[in-house]
Amino acid sequence: MGLRERKKRETRQRIADVAMGLFAARGFDDVTVAEVARAADVSVNTVFNYFPAKEDLFLDRRDWAEGRPEEVVRQREPGESVVRAFRRDVLDAIATRSWRYGFNEGSDVFTGMVRESPTLLARVREFHVEREEALAAALARESGAGGDDVTPRVVAAQILGATRALSDYAVRRMLAGEAWSSIEPALKEQTERAFDLLEHGLGG
């Protein structure tokens, strides 16, 4: 890697770090891009050169590649149904306190900041839609369903809807100040319940 690449990486990282610091201190909406640029010792144009929009300083598009739902589908055990694979993945994420469903320690302050800003909220929802489309596409591929079948989209919406509800549940209790140790068992229980609903239907 040449000097050029390295410098670019450094600059990008410095801007992102400086921005996150300012956002954490004063909130996303109360920090201007000009301030970020000044603090990072670059011009405003350079900031926009690396990050297409202000939101990307907070929610870097690169970070969202991790924990893609298609991978859960692809890497499931032989004979395992997709829903079972997701149940396992969510439970695993809870046990390991993984970042990918928002079962992290910091995900409450993260969510808190996102909730404050309409811009960030919109971006997060955009990510949700992208994830859902990606999962639906993976399911369609997997099941060989034609383009004329809503099933993959419905299933994708159901699964990711459930995981979102579970994330929200965990975050809500975190924001209420509860310790993880008191949240975890209830969260596991809710997860089982949610996935039972998915598997066996909402007959009642």
Added chain:
Amino acid sequence: MGLRERKKRETRQRIADVAMGLFAARGFDDVTVAEVARAADVSVNTVFNYFPAKEDLFLDRRDWAEGRPEEVVRQREPGESVVRAFRRDVLDAIATRSWRYGFNEGSDVFTGMVRESPTLLARVREFHVEREEALAAALARESGAGGDDVTPRVVAAQILGATRALSDYAVRRMLAGEAWSSIEPALKEQTERAFDLLEHGLGG
């Protein structure tokens, strides 16, 4: 109703109509608020006085009160499950080509315009979230579930996820130029399939 009230209503309506005309002719993003104001013969400030944001000129918040999912829950027949009520409501909306799930004739051009503009997309997603929250709240009330149960949220996400998938399906075929007569039977079939999934689960 006094003169004041009447004038306000007229002004508001004139602005909205003029705006829709311009948007239809040239696209949402290629029309500035200043142009709308000029065409409606008011100042820019007056536009923002009636409509909090530019998007509201296109997606008037008032129009979205119709077809609220809580009503489907509340007005379901005695002994009918919530899922069955929604199945019935969606099928009814298809039969009557109702606006409330996007089974209208015009909903393809509407969706087409929304898809063109990130701003409008974001707003529509916001409405979806609001609807989901309202349904979840209604379900929680209905079932007497405590605030510590994800079930209402999961169920709400599943139901509205399915209806959204069905809307998208219909709109996609409309945009492909198909006549409603050729879409309707397939749409009914897909609806049955989607709600069967909801009722009996995704075991496979």
Added chain:
DNA sequence: CACAAACTTAGAGTCACTGCAATTTTGGTA
């Protein structure tokens, strides 16, 4: 007819974001 409340307006300002042209930095080469 007067007066207060409501409505509208102009004007100035903020901020995200976009071009463009000029300038600097870097990597490779004579």
Added chain:
DNA sequence: TACCAAAATTGCAGTGACTCTAAGTTTGTG
């Protein structure tokens, strides 16, 4: 080492949504 072209950075001048404030103007009421 000197030089050159490409890439990166910058300043500058916009645009457009939106806000705030202070000043009109219009309307309902006594």
